[in-house]
Amino acid sequence: MVNLGDVFPDFEADSTIGKIKFHDFIGDKWCVLFSHPADYTPVCTTELGKCVQLTPEFEKRGVKMIALSCDDIPSHQGWSQDIMQFVNQPKDKFPFPIISDKGRDLAVSLGMVDPEEKDKAGIPLTCRAVFVIGPDKKLKLSMHYPATTGRNFAELLRCIDSLQLTMNKKVATPEGWTLGGKCMVLPSIPQEGIEKVFPKGVDIKQVPSGKSYLRYTPQPE
Known part of the structure; x- marks a missing residue:
């Protein structure tokens, strides 16, 4: 299991673009590694189809995508054509690689197995895991969904927008925040001299405790 802040394992694996070494694949970009239970399955097809459609949005943010499944490369290649037709895209332009993890070795080592979902042989399938890895190769975010629940890639x-903003600015993002929305000043920032740190101003929400910890500021540039 990889914890937040850990350097993500630099594994080697076969994929639809050939053998990859994971850290070399990431390079100096952000990366999303996401797994799915099996090829030629309905929920997974909707998920990868949405990722195909959102590829320009990930590229705009400097994010590379790579998927993982326990099926083999020929299966991935055939399934990718179904996915492209499902979202009305050219079949020969699948935009990101899919890793083959037939032995579940990667899935087990990375904590990507769903014990409740099993194949015909009774072997647990890969769950719907998501890992966001930064250019420093460290894990920034992880999410795990069961096989029955499709993920929301807009979320x-x-x-990722929040991670990229807060990595360089002294803010956090509140519930439901989207790009351009108000941010929250980190508790570690003292009130004295705060106007120099946040020249757009800071609004403090008053609460019964009298503590000034709910401090909002426009999104920093």
Whole structure:
């Protein structure tokens, strides 16, 4: 299991673009590694189809995508054509690689197995895991969904926007925040001299405790 802040394992694996070394694949970009239970399955097809449609949004943020499944490469290649037709895209332009993890070795080592979902042989399938890895190769965010629940990739993009903003600015993002929305001043920032840190101003929400911890500021540039 990889914890937040850990350097993500630099594994080698076969994929639809050939053998990859994960850290080399990431390079100096952000990366989303996401797994799915099996090829030629309905929920997974909707998920990868949405990722195909959102590829320009991930690229705009400097994010590379790579999927993982326990099926083999020929299966991935055939399934990718179904996915492209499902979202009305050219079949020969699948925009990101899919890793083959037939032995579940990666899935087990990375904590991506769903014990409740099993194949015909009774072996647990890969769950719907999501890992966001930064250019420093460290894990920034992880989410795990069961096989029966499809993921929301618009929410993933929202999280990446927050991660990229808060990595360089002294703010946090509140519930439901989207790009351009108000941010929250970190508790570690003292009130004295705060106008120099946040020249757009800071609004403090008054609460019964009298503590000034709910401090809002426009999104920093």
